Amino acid sequence: MKDQAESLRAQLKKQHGRPAKTFAVVSGKGGVGKSNISVNMAAALAKQGSKVLLFDMDIGMGNIHVLLGLDAPYTISDFIHRGMGLSQILCKGPDNISYISAGNGFNEVIRMEDAAVGKLINEIEWLQYDYDYMIFDMGAGAAASSLQIMLSVDDIFVVTTPEPTAITDAYSMIKYICMQQFDSPLYLICNRAEKEKEGLVTLSRLRFTIKKFLGKEAEILGVVPEDSNVKKAVLRQMPFYLEYPHTSAAKKIDALLQSYITGYDSKRTGGVPLFVRKLRGLWQKNS
Numbered sequence: 612m613k614d615q616a617e618s619l620r621a622q623l624k625k626q627h628g629r630p631a632k633t634f635a636v637v638s639g640k641g642g643v644g645k646s647n648i649s650v651n652m653a654a655a656l657a658k659q660g661s662k663v664l665l666f667d668m669d670i671g672m673g674n675i676h677v678l679l680g681l682d683a684p685y686t687i688s689d690f691i692h693r694g695m696g697l698s699q700i701l702c703k704g705p706d707n708i709s710y711i712s713a714g715n716g717f718n719e720v721i722r723m724e725d726a727a728v729g730k731l732i733n734e735i736e737w738l739q740y741d742y743d744y745m746i747f748d749m750g751a752g753a754a755a756s757s758l759q760i761m762l763s764v765d766d767i768f769v770v771t772t773p774e775p776t777a778i779t780d781a782y783s784m785i786k787y788i789c790m791q792q793f794d795s796p797l798y799l800i801c802n803r804a805e806k807e808k809e810g811l812v813t814l815s816r817l818r819f820t821i822k823k824f825l826g827k828e829a830e831i832l833g834v835v836p837e838d839s840n841v842k843k844a845v846l847r848q849m850p851f852y853l854e855y856p857h858t859s860a861a862k863k864i865d866a867l868l869q870s871y872i873t874g875y876d877s878k879r880t881g882g883v884p885l886f887v888r889k890l891r892g893l894w895q896k897n898s
């Protein structure tokens with residue numbers, strides 16, 4: 612009876628709801644600021660009244676709960692190994708941000724086996740109607756399960772810093788994604804730039820290289836400055852967007868989101884639940 616009621620509710624949601632916009636935040640090199648950008652974009656969207664689910668995909672090494680200053684009683688490990696559902700392992704952060712913790716225990720091997728990916732897809736299919744945005748903070752590297760997520764989301768945000776090593780690693784990551792069947796828009800972000808110009812030059816060069824060698828268009832989303840308040844906020848375990856809303860990094864988060872939202876509003880009508888369809892297709896092909 613409960614199952615029937617649930618599937619009816621899910622069916623109704625599917626008919627009347629609008630699925631969340633999904634995007635993944637990726638990089639080549641670790642430590643470039645993916646998690647901070649994910650958390651603070653989530654905070655900015657939540658502040659504007661959107662319902663946000665932040666998914667920590669750095670499985671086994673996640674730190675979103677640390678950045679939000681919260682304990683995560685449950686993690687993705689409970690989903691994979693203990694049969695809990697996504698809605699049961701969901702935690703609530705500041706401004707009602709929902710997040711799913713990736714867990715950071717080295718004492719157990721946490722790997723997304725195929726069966727877990729299948730279950731994840733089924734649960735996301737329903738959960739996406741409860742949110743306006745689903746943000747995936749990806750770990751460094753590209754395990755099969757994270758690659759499937761990256762190839763399925765509506766949009767990919769690639770984060771680099773102005774350092775040559777971060778740029779070449781970002782390019783390698785983009786090349787790797789482009790070698791798969793990949794048609795989602797790519798948005799480039801330069802974090803930790805000492806000057807706006809330095810960031811823009813970094814991003815134009817990266818965009819040029821992607822176009823020249825991979826034949827793929829990428830959009831420059833913007834530059835987030837090096838800002839001492841970011842580190843201060845990390846130490847206080849609060850998103851800088853909430854703790855220091857007037858700092859330059861917080862203002863840039865607003866600007867980045869503004870240009871992203873304006874961009875897709877003008878290009879697309881939205882509401883097509885492609886994410887789960889793509890994810891399921893890739894998973895079935897690989898398993």
Ligand SMILES: Nc1ncnc2c1ncn2[C@@H]1O[C@H](COP(=O)(O)OP(=O)(O)O)[C@@H](O)[C@H]1O
Nearest residue numbers: 641642643644645646647803836837838841842
């Ligand atoms: N814009 C910035 N200004 C100053 N420090 C930053 C900035 N972005 C990130 N950092 C520093 O870099 C560290 C790593 O960032 P993090 O978001 O954890 O990277 P990633 O998720 O890519 O590994 C942060 O703890 C912070 O100290």
Ligand SMILES: [Mg+2]
Nearest residue numbers: 645646669674
């Ligand atoms: Mg991270």
